[in-house]
Amino acid sequence: MTTATIFITLIALMMIRTPIAVALGLASIAGLALSGISFEIVAQRMFSTNNSFPLLAIPFFILAGEIMSTGGMSRRLVDFAGSLVGHFRGGLGAVAILGSSFFAALSGSNAATVAAIGSVMNGPMAEKGYDPQYTAATIAAAGVTGMIIPPSILLILYGVVTGVSIADLFLAGILPGVLICVSMLFLNWFLSAREKVEKAEFQGAGEIVRTFKAAFWPLLMPVIILSGIYGGIFTPTEAAVVAVLYGLIVGWAYGELSLNSLYKAFFKAVISSAIVMFIMNAAGVFAWLITINQIPQSISAYLAATAGNQIFYILFVNVFLLLVGCMMNAAAAIVIFTSILYPAAMSFGIDPIVFGVIMAVNLSIGTVTPPLGVDLFIASAITKVSVERIVVSIWPYILVLIIDLLLISYCPPLSTFLVNVFK
Template identity: 80%
Template structure:
């Protein structure tokens, strides 16, 4: 009765296109009322959800990404990527993909990655002969790495919810992020041949060196962050603060971070953080409610029973999360469904770090699939191309991402090798 009321009301509200945080909060209130629990618990659980030191990393990494985007760093990263791959077939598409991977290592956010790189690459790609919908699809798909390459906000959330080491999750996200980047670069070449896009002349090693020097300080940031975390100098949360300070120093050094630009960066970061934390607060109440009603334990036991083993279980998890990713915000999905899926994964002996990567990759793919693909909406706003037109050409990228997901799921060394070496 209570389970049906909680999830039924939640699904109905989603179908009615009620904002995800409001839907979570309202269905939680219904569940609390049916469970005869005082509604005062809502405020208590929201405060408890926020009262987490690791969770502080999220607003600071969001702010760091905004500062680096505003401070001209995304343009320098794109310039370096262009010197490396811009002369290849489909060069500008490759620049968008590689530049997104570079920027993902600064921001930890797919939305920030699509916005920053899309704003730089949209006009050059169209001028070179890319169809507008192809440009939008490439920009949107390239942003997927923002949720996987550290510092990934999704991996931070998974670590907060499960207690898995965020440092290990960051390290495990490197190789999958590179795998996704390389696979999309290969696909981009074939798509560019089909599109008949002309090649750009190679500028030579001198240009590579010049653009590398211009992008050196932004490229150094992820090195400082990861080496600082694994060297025991600071925690992932402290690393987020270091990233903000580093972004401020570099932006001022480049003399592109004016007071007006800094105000815009802080304003956008506050808005983005407020959205994420509002969803987190509502999801925290929802997750607590289903936990005290022992819903996750029941579902987890049922899934473990029907799966029978880790191979089938991971396949079921992938299918389920791909569907969830199409319909729900990734942050909310992490908080709600991790508590349901994680216990069964542990009962099968699945590595918790690997499981975190699998969950994050699944939900990242959801950002480029309708109807709720966030990256699609951002790319649409940047390129002025309708969602429907983008969807018609983005499917090759989605299929490649699904193949990457299968490799990451069933070949654990891709994710775990670096953790075993350095962890």
């Protein structure tokens, strides 16, 4: 009875578009009332959820991304990407995709990536005659790498929930992120044949060198972060603080970080962090409630018995999480469903690092999938193209992302190669 009430309440609230944190909270309260558990446990579980040192990395990486965006670094990254791929067919679309991958390595957030790169690329693509619908779809899809390339916030959450090394997860996300970036570049090249726009001329190696020098310090940040973590110099949380300090220094050196822009960066970071933590708190209470009711254990045992083998279990997880990603915030989903899916994955001998990347890729695809795809709404706000029109153009990208997902799922070395190299 309690189990049914919890999930019926949650689904009903989500169907009427209640914010996910509120829906999780109300469903948890309904479950607590039926279980006869004191509501005081809500505050205790919220505190317990937040009482994690690695979790501190999230607000600092969010702040680092905002500072990098405000400090003019997104423009430099886009210019460098333009010197590399801007002369190919569909050049500006390719610049948006490659620039998003560069920026993802600074922010760890899909929303920040779409907002930063979309704001830079929308105007130039419109001036060159790109279809606004195609522009919006490309900008939205390119943001997917923000949840996979380190410092991915989703991988941090997965590491906190499971205890898997966040440093290993960061390394594991690099090659899958590169795969997704390259596959979208090829798709953009293919789709852009119908875009009646002129190709830019190749400016030569000199332009590549010039833009690389201009973007050198932003590009150096992920190298410092990953080498510092794997070199034992600092933890992922300390790395997030280093990223903030680094962004402040570079922004000041470029002369593009005023007190007003810094205030805006901190303000946006506080809002974004508060949203993530609010969702985390509500999801933490919900996850605890379903755990004490033995729901994850029962589901995990059932899945282990019915899936039969690793191949079918991974296929089930992919289908399930793709559906979840369409309807639920990725941060909430990673907290809730990791506890349900992780035990069965371990029983099938799936590498926990690979499983974390699989979950992150699945849920990142959800950010560009209706009806809840947050990247669609951000791209819509930037380009002034309706979400419905963006959805029509984004399906080719979604299909390519699903192919990438299958490659990542059934080719574990894509995730484990760099981890093994640096061990």
